[in-house]
Amino acid sequence: MNIILLEADEIDDCQVRLDGRRADHIIDVLRARPGDLIKIGIINGKVGHGTIKELRRSRPRSVTATVVLEGEPPSAPLIDVLLALPRPIMLKRILTQLAALGIGRLYLLNAHRVEKSFWDASVLDEQNRRQLLLQGLEQAVDTMLPLVTVHRGFRPFIEDELPQLIRRYKQLVVAHPGDAPGPLDCYRPEPGLTLVAVGPEGGWNDYEVGSLVQSGFSPVSLGPRILRVETAVIALHALFNQLCQREVALVAGGPPPL
């Protein structure tokens, strides 16, 4: 927890009173004392700091602080992810890690090789998803919650929703192990957002890959090794994010191209 995140309505007259895991963190990990400054952010809002006023170390624990918000959150992420719904334990880790890496939107999609039982997982409940995303933001010192949408029909998503959505993106790529070009070779060097699609364990079936390619996705490969979904998502995010961030820096007058 590298920033304490608050709901806007938790602040009353520049004061906030924290309990639960946020109070535990301030008392046990930060070992804060009255007068200390801690980093604070408003969910989907500004960042700033809090000055500790009171700590109650015995249960029920609480911490009171005055809050000053003066900074903007990090610039908006350049990567969105389209993900075939993974098994619940993997989805938990992916939600936290993608929020930490920085994404704008996550589309969770059905696919032939998604097990039906995955749709009953409690991690899909909006409050649970939100808690996992917040953990990622607390790690990365960000305040902007990614938007997560759930699409239980592959074909309706591709035919009815995707045509509108893809206008947001300069580039759409779909992970496809094998002979497809690598990220460094298929990256489109122009400013804008990239949407990275990753299939289920066992991969998209031929119809699904065909539909995605027909919708404008380019196949991209990380090489011959078969990776777990979680590993592939992080690897692809890292690659396209660095490429996109570099494009932004170049436009702003950064270092010369490779």
Next chain:
Amino acid sequence: MNIILLEADEIDDCQVRLDGRRADHIIDVLRARPGDLIKIGIINGKVGHGTIKELRRSRPRSVTATVVLEGEPPSAPLIDVLLALPRPIMLKRILTQLAALGIGRLYLLNAHRVEKSFWDASVLDEQNRRQLLLQGLEQAVDTMLPLVTVHRGFRPFIEDELPQLIRRYKQLVVAHPGDAPGPLDCYRPEPGLTLVAVGPEGGWNDYEVGSLVQSGFSPVSLGPRILRVETAVIALHALFNQLCQREVALVAGGPPPL
């Protein structure tokens, strides 16, 4: 498990008898029947296939197959990792994921912010480490076990061991959040191995970063977001691995530079 891995001495006269989780996988996941082919590899050796001869579905389960080994494992990884010992639950996931992504060597090192209790973790036992690495190889369809070495003193490692070790590498980088250049900007475009160093939660201290830089490591940053060790390791591996693999392809007459 995308390949069934065997010890060389499990094969007797081109036959192997499997039980435990490998038999379970062949029976329950692959749903193999007599006559079916399954992908097989020898740990630190060749890959090939097995032809199922007999399956015993009732406990104690077993599978008998005849084995033909005709192929070489994937080409040797171009990335090694120097890692401050992470907390045990994270080390478990890192071992499996690094073996899947492909590394030659993993050096586990002490650092000021490594908690002493981490050194007592059972995951550090050689047999446990080996099992986790094998899971990564089984995922990635590789047979070559990474070499893992454990270094409980930071200073002895830096002063006595590192000077010999670094001759293996064309480039040494140390992850350092903040203003350091990104992987795309600091990558040295020449064939050879890269060693990526990642610190503990909370980071290397100033003395440790100074020692690494003085030993020849260049600081590299993934940007202002603070990532968990596990996420940073995968992201940095993905970036330097793609850059190194691309270099190999270029030397072999691949696509033109970016």
